[in-house]
Amino acid sequence: NAGVTQTPKFQVLKTGQSMTLQCAQDMNHEYMSWYRQDPGMGLRLIHYSVGAGITDQGEVPNGYNVSRSTTEDFPLRLLSAAPSQTSVYFCASRWGLDTEAFFGQGTRLTVV
């Protein structure tokens, strides 16, 4: 069982570069989310999706775009990386509103 797979695990970007963080799940979950976690803090929601073709903003969406063309994949795009986006990014999926969420192992991003 792969669960939620995030790639890459580590990434270093220069300020102004763009990149896409990949997230895939093989559990046929409708709900998917992206969170960021800064050192010593809890997770904050960036964007989420309640199904293919449907996305919405979370608490901290600025500087990020998402799309959901399939149930399995939910990529997160950084449009123009900034040092403030240095963080660990987690993707999560769940089957329904009140079911358990499954998290990926995270992508550690450093913007220099």
Added chain:
Amino acid sequence: DAKTTQPNSMESNEEEPVHLPCNHSTISGTDYIHWYRQLPSQGPEYVIHGLTSNVNNRMASLAIAEDRKSSTLILHRATLRDAAVYYCILRSRKAAGNKLTFGGGTRVLVKP
């Protein structure tokens, strides 16, 4: 979102029970109480959730006060692998999308 209050840290001896308190005095009738934990350098992991009644699963028990203004996560026999940050989260059935609001959590240290 209703807020939760947890102690910053707790210590326990291996093979002893751990009781993790969570206060949520502004909880509404539609809020579920969720617990997740995060081991070092990993994504959050679901532990348990409940609405009104006490809940048990293979990982832990959740005791919910009768007025629902507080709850306690119980790890029956702590192991070294249980050392993690434990997050108490309220999730409203009315909340849009997939949001889990993470606070600071309780860091649990398990001594051998």
